[in-house]
Amino acid sequence: MDFALPAEAERFRSDLREFISREWPKELQKQAHENSAEAYPEVKEFRRKLAERGWIAHSWPKEYGGRSGSVLEQYILQEEMSYYSAPYPKVGASMVAPTLMHFGNEEQKRQYLPQIASGEIDFCLGYSEPDAGSDLASLQIRAEEDGDFFVINGVKRWTSGAHRSEYCWLAARTDPAAPKHRGISLIIVPMDSPGLTVRPIWTMADHRTNETYWENVRVPRANLVGELNRGWYYVAAALDFERFSAFPTGEFRAVFDRLVRTVKETIRGGQPLKADPLIRQRIAQISIELEATQILGHRVAWLVSKGEIPNYEASMLKMYGTEAQQRMAHAATEILGLYGQLREGAPGAPLDGEIEREYRAVVMPTFGAGANELQRSIIATRGMGLPRA
Amino acid sequence: MDLALSELQEILKSTARDFGQRDFTIARYRQFIDRGETVDHETFHKMANLQWTGLLVDEAFGGVGGGWVDLLVLLEEMGKALMPMTYMAHMLATLAIQEFGSEEQRRNLLPELVAGRLVAAVAVTEMSATYDESDVLCAVRQEQDTYVLSGVKSFVRGGMAADVYLILGRLAEGLALFLVERRASGVTVTALANIGDDDQTLVTLNDVSVPATSLIGMKAHPWTALRRIIDMGALIEAGYGVGVMARDTSMTIDYVKDRIQFARPIGTFQAVQHQVADQVTDVDCGRYLSLYAAWATDERKPEAGAAIARAKAWVSDALRRVVRTGNQLHGGIGFSREYDIHLYYQRAKTCELIFGFADLHREHVAAALLDS
Secondary structure (H helix, E strand, O other): OEOOOOHHHHHHHHHHHHHHHHHOOHHHHHHHHHOOHHHHHHHHHHHHHHHHOOOOOOOOOHHHOOOOOOHHHHHHHHHHHHHOOOOOOHHHHHHHHHHHHHHOOHHHHHHHHHHHHOOOOOEEEEOOEOOEOOOHHHOOOEEEEEOOEEEEEEEEEOOOOHHHOOEEEEEEEOOOOOOHHHOEEEEEEEOOOOOEEEEEEEOOOOOEEEEEEEEEEEEEHHHEEOOOOOHHHHHHHHHHOOHHHOOOOHHHHHHHHHHHHHHHHOEEOOEEHHHOHHHHHHHHHHHHHHHHHHHHHHHHHHHHHOOOOOOHHHHHHHHHHHHHHHHHHHHHHHHHHHHHHOOOOOOOOHHHHHHHHHHHHOOOOOOOOOOHHHHHHHHHHHHOOOOOO | OEOOOOHHHHHHHHHHHHHHHHOOOHHHHHHHHHHOOOOOHHHHHHHHHOOHHHOOOOHHHOOOOOOHHHHHHHHHHHHHOOOOOHHHHHHHHHHHHHHHOOHHHHHHHHHHHHHOOOOEEEEOOOOOOOOOHHHOOOEEEEEOOEEEEEEEEEEEEOOOOOOEEEEEEEEOOEEEEEEEEOOOOOEEEEEOOOOOOOOEEEEEEEEEEEEHHHEEOOOOOHHHHHHHHHHHHHHHHHHHHHHHHHHHHHHHHHHHHHOEEOOEEHHHOHHHHHHHHHHHHHHHHHHHHHHHHHHHHHOOOOOHHHHHHHHHHHHHHHHHHHHHHHHHHHHHHHHOOOOOHHHHHHHHHHHHHOOOOHHHHHHHHHHHHHOO
């Protein structure tokens, strides 16, 4: 039993930290959260620099322009990017690229992989719809075949990053008569296609996501990934490629580190916050849950590094980590008391209002990317063999 | 990074599992409870014969020279089978002597302890029920070449089974450990009946005289030594506690797969599935936090103490959650004495409390984060 990461992986971590802390400083970290269009030039520049170091495609096989970097290194890369809230092009590099490597044709690999690796392009996920969230397979957007084209009509919602992606990784219905899982196809669509409109949705966390409207959007049949009507299978595979990033602990750790510093430095009513026994208990509990999450992450990375598929372990990581981070935000507002409600800019706002923002931000991950109710059911059924309904 | 057990650890685990199915069954456990007995010498000696008592003892003293990860693998299987906790008390005392004793004390005592010819227990807490240095009032005075101890130690795990105690007492200069024989004049041992049917006792010392050689050298660093004993005790308890909650969970999973209500197994209901998922999460995190703490201890990492505190804090709280759910999902049958699940519910409380429940260990974590 050995919980230490290999020495080369830790050296890789140091290199990453040195780079990211320099190239994605604090001012930009906040902008990345907001996902604003205005921040996009900086995002693209950061991607370009990452690409220069070969870090977008670090884990890809050499034949596709990567370095065949180890699973543990990729795990560390995701952790460090998360710690600094740095805009690693995760969709393109960790979902689209491996899927194309496995299921795309040579033409698609030649066209997209180098551009993803160079940081020139990134993708948004065209998955969820107004009526298709947890029940994603019930998606309705229609892609009809018309000669050498697909004609796409419908609406996608929560299309995060649509406003600053070059392509959409679209899951669309190509056979309405088939059972729902068997009538879906995966199609790559340029975001500047005529008929494709992006409308911002601003969230309570001040993040931008989008609704996208598809009106007779024509896309060449050559943009179909893999086989027609096999899209659901590829969507599932895409989720499996980097299971250890089901919940990167970096950001959780970063916020906690700053909270600890605040507690150490703040004197209120003549008393240091860090001397309050209730605050000490809360801080300790967050720390325990953070380290539990970290170990769950290590476990998934280790399983993947052995070539095994973590079935319930990744669900447990996502479920537990998102709730633990949520509890941290709640505890932080209790620790800071009335100050916890202050927005950035208000006199006396701790950490420039970070806790207030975090408290709003932690609402989403427990239902996003696979609602925790589903994750618990996966643990029980796929993991422990409990019978399905 | 490798989270798999070594081949030796796998062997240890399967040997312990077999022991729980053959040598110390739940049926045997129930017999002892029904008789109101907490001491099972026969089982303890079988454990000694399997060299479990020598697991962390240096080979030079007849031990196996293993590490804390090995011990935790064994402890989890012990917890699953609700094996007598005498072993844990004895192991802690053995480790305290190995770590703090003089060369001569180690040479004289360790082989006896490893062979199980001597059964030992550590007595730290007193009536105040804390693990605080300042609450150790058991007074020790020096009289020529003897020490005389007076006081009351409480919640002494393994108190009835022990031949010899390591008593934490207070000299004028500070705290120290003293080897006191159960049969010594002035020693009274009273059983403390408890929910987990664990061998815990009061040990009353009325001017008990012991030779000077009974001092197990703690005088040099009393605080760090006490911290070390609490850490070791807590990690041992956490390891066993992981087993208790792991078995409670697996019994619950088996039950909800089989129990039919509304024409279907109750394990098909989401409310049941989600509670089971939370049990499994509690167990997995408890296991890995404990194994990490064991590994960090073996590797002499500076953060090992904080890691142990995190593990024990987690396991203490998780035990409560897991066994509550276990009984909840078993419904009526689980409430009856006939069914075994209540045995886990009850023993879980022992593991939760001994060597500190969550608040105590959280304070240790807080100190590491905030006071440095």
